Amino acid sequence: MAEDKVRLGIIGLGAEGGMYAKFLDAEMVPNMRIGAICDILPEKKEEADAYGVPFYADYKEMIDSGDVDAVVTTVPHYLHPEMGIYALQQGIHALVEKPVGVYTKQANELIEYAASKPELKFGVFFNQRxxxxxxxxxxxxxxxxxxxxxxxxxxxxxxxxxxxxxxxxxxxxxxxxxxxxxxxxxxxxxxxxxxxxxxxxxxxxxxxxxxxxxxxxxxxxxxxxxxxxxxxxxxx
Structure with a gap:
């Protein structure tokens, strides 16, 4: 990373993604900032612009852009495994919101792939622990x-x-x-x-x-x- 703060890419700027953005914008996480925002809804670009960060409509383009060091997936549950795997494949740290997936097979594929990348951070958002x-x-x-x-x-x-x-x-x-x-x-x-x-x-x-x-x-x-x-x- 070229700077001290981790640049987080937020995939999905809905209720949950919006909270991540607000927390980071308020500097509630000292060592992290918003790197970029991705959402399939074009109208979300205005919100991303307000944070002064790049906006993407395709999560793969955001991950490949060089604008982020890590991503969080705040999207429909079926998408968590494929997004998590793609991020890890590109050398990007990944945090997926719970649940890790809907189908056991897909969830296991993500967990097993993450285990094969010990140099990267991977987690599921079980903050109650x-x-x-x-x-x-x-x-x-x-x-x-x-x-x-x-x-x-x-x-x-x-x-x-x-x-x-x-x-x-x-x-x-x-x-x-x-x-x-x-x-x-x-x-x-x-x-x-x-x-x-x-x-x-x-x-x-x-x-x-x-x-x-x-x-x-x-x-x-x-x-x-x-x-x-x-x-x-x-x-x-």
């Missing part, structure tokens, strides 16, 4: 002070979204855009914390409700019963 509450809980569980895990009940009710949230983007809460509902949007953070702290279940039985409380086509409520395989059980 940095929360002191969860870090302390993880340390407590790992210490064995509480004994062997027998049962876990993980209930989350504060991450709900109102109807206007789903209306802000056409791809939100659709099978073709998001690939699902709460399980691939709000729940990934909780699922990550749950398995990080308690372990990965061996079997899962779940019941989901589609468009239960919101006018959407995908699931907006989930209840699951899991078996950890060693006598321990859990609910989510």
């Amino acid at each position: 940095t929360n002191p509450l969860y870090k302390d809980l993880k340390a407590l569980m790992d210490s064995g002070e509480l004994g062997k895990l027998r049962h876990t009940s993980w209930i989350i009710t504060t991450w709900w979204r109102p109807q206007p949230y789903y209306a802000q983007s056409e791809w939100r809460a659709t099978w073709g855009g998001e690939g699902g509902g709460v399980l691939v949007n709000q729940a990934p953070h909780q699922l990550d914390l749950w398995q990080w702290i308690c372990g990965v279940p061996k079997s899962v039985f779940a019941k989901v409700a589609y468009g239960f409380k919101r006018d959407i086509e995908v699931e907006d409520e989930v209840n699951a019963l899991v078996d950890f395989g060693d006598g321990a059980t859990g609910t989510f």
Whole structure:
């Protein structure tokens, strides 16, 4: 890199991408700045111009431009794997928003390719692991002070979204855009914390409700019963 600050390329200037841009513009990340912005909507160029950075309509052109050292993908979930892989192929660090992908095969392809590039930084945005509450809980569980895990009940009710949230983007809460509902949007953070702290279940039985409380086509409520395989059980 030709300067001290990492130049971040933001792919997708919607709600999430806009937050990244505002945080960086406000210098909330000392060692990083906006390098360029990419969005398929031409009207987003005006916002990019306001930040004084180059604008691209094609993410590959932005990655190949020399304007960025790293990228973040704030786009529909199906696109995360291909964008992450392309960035890494070009020697660009990559941070993909959760979920890493919709299909297990594509997600694994990205993870495996990233592992083959140890000189580059790659990550999935599971920021809840940095929360002191969860870090302390993880340390407590790992210490064995509480004994062997027998049962876990993980209930989350504060991450709900109102109807206007789903209306802000056409791809939100659709099978073709998001690939699902709460399980691939709000729940990934909780699922990550749950398995990080308690372990990965061996079997899962779940019941989901589609468009239960919101006018959407995908699931907006989930209840699951899991078996950890060693006598321990859990609910989510």
